[in-house]
Amino acid sequence: MSRGVAITGIGVISAIGNNAKENHASLISGKIGISKISQIETIHKDEIMVGEIPTLNHELEKQLGLSEDEYSRTPMIGIVAVQEAISSAGITDINDCKCGLISGTTVGGMDKSEQYFYDYFQNEEHWNHITGLNAGDSTNKIAAYIGLEESFVTTISTACSSAANAIMLGARMIKSGQLDRVIVGGTDCMSKFTLNGFKTLMIQSDTYNTPFDENRKGLNLGEAAAYLVLESDKIVSRDNKEVLAYVKGYGNANDAYHQTASSEHGDGAVLAMEKALKVAALPSEAIDYVNAHGTATPNNDLSEGRALLRIFGDKVPEFSSTKAYTGHTLAAAGGVEAVYSVMALQNNIIYPNLNFKTPMKEFDLLPETEVKEKELKTVLSNSFGFGGNCSTLIFSKEA
């Protein structure tokens, strides 16, 4: 059974736009969102660059009608993206069928918890951020805000592949009839916790990230939230919905190599891509474009490049990493890139891999460096997370 699952809505907020349209406009005009950090005070601020969402917390609070300091930034940007996805899916009553929410996050409410870490002992003023720290709490807040009633709400925490895994689980639940509709994706905001952690792993670049380039120095962290609305064929025909694309294939595998590094020849990545192609019942030749994980770390791009060669042989399709625009948005990355894959299909456009100058010496892989118009039927998207968690999604125009 390889019929795809219908995607009826998309929503995204990132360093390059507050909604899907703005993101697309930035992608085709080369407008990147990477800069020196401005919203968080950190001793590392001159040594890193990041992809910040320009909207400040008090602006988000106003936009969402929340009181000051009520929610952490993670669920706030999550709500913005979920609302856009719901609206773009033409949903007026979220509870008019069996609906669920599956969201990935790594930061949860840590942005607030780290701010008030010492205050908690002194007074209870910021106590709301104690429960807010929990990863599951962010998801619950999003569900409550959109008024999701009797439903399936869960949180996935598998590092940088979280959103992709959420999409995979959601697609399965639609296929099995357990849900008629599911909102899937992820959200992660910037936090000192993450900045400091990645600094100590020495994989951040002090300049603009350069995916798949020989002289790549590392990643830029980013923040974002992105979601898809998946709906069953029954609901699509009941409501006469326009289908944006289909989740055609998905696969997840463990690299079983190291806690954070990828194996040299991309074993986990190869397995994930093979599984996704199998679910889609498609040969590798059917893929028109690959949106790579491409974080611009020495390790990932080498491992992923080798994995692409193992899967596609000498026929690697056009590929690019969009992380030069947004930075690596961690748990949201799989969702952001899913939205970009759907937009690529809708517009028949391949988004460019910016900042690329020198091909890697290990192989002959050249990413697309300019916006390219091409008839696209099927797009493959990779998201690889710490813990060896490798996920691949395949999106197509046809079911």
Next chain:
Amino acid sequence: MSFTRCSSAKRNNLAQQLYIQNYCRIRNGQVDLDGQPIYTNASENFKDFIKSVYKHFEVDHSKFFKMDNLSKLAFMASEILLKDEPEKDTALVLSNRASSLDTDRKHQAAISESGSGYASPAVFVYTLPNICLGEISIRHSLHSENAFFVFENFSADVLFDYSEQLLYEKKAKKVLCGWVEFDNGKYDAFLYVVSKNGTFVHSISEINRLY
């Protein structure tokens, strides 16, 4: 949040009955296998307790000592179930409530002003709950599918559905499922292997009963 499942009946008509092959529980200074205690140690301190478990079962995996508390707990519980398990196509579906909070706090303390101000890479690596899945995969050379959920409470229904679906769709031959919680010194691991053969029937009520 409650969860409606309407298709399990449909699946069960087509699929064969699945079983819980074996299960392991680690809590309160005790290690149980299939409901029988196989080791106890009264150490107050988790670090000493889990080290004694490691030594008792004569595990040879030096990287164990670099793991954080959550990973050590998940590692030992899965070691007991998987050490004689030949099936490599075993998916991993674990869950908990506290995510990686225990280690998150350590990292947070290190980078805060009153801490050393230096982050430890070895600590930061464990500030994600799914790293324990990576540790289990490395130990047993598993390249299977894995998922980690954060729930408010132990949710047998979600674990049941996920593992039934994986096996029914032949995405894995067996599934190691369960709950590994570590927070504020308190630990509770409940892991079980779902497969085509076994002693206990794989059902939500049975999972809850064993838990």
Next chain:
Amino acid sequence: MSELKLELKEKIIEQLNLEDLSVEEISDSEPLFGEGLGLDSIDALELIVMLDKDYGIKLADPKEGRKILESIDTMAAYISANGS
């Protein structure tokens, strides 16, 4: 110098959680990474943090770090020359 080497061995055992290893078992010249002690990339990063925290040495490039961290001998030599 030999005091420094002993100190390094003790720190490595503690910092990297090398259970069941004693200072006598770490030779001055044996490779710490790969064969020898078999340390990995995260261990290398931990040692880089240790060099900064305890000896005031800042290494920006992990590759440079690997050369210095090759063995107890190379570490001690570098610290003696550059440490504070």
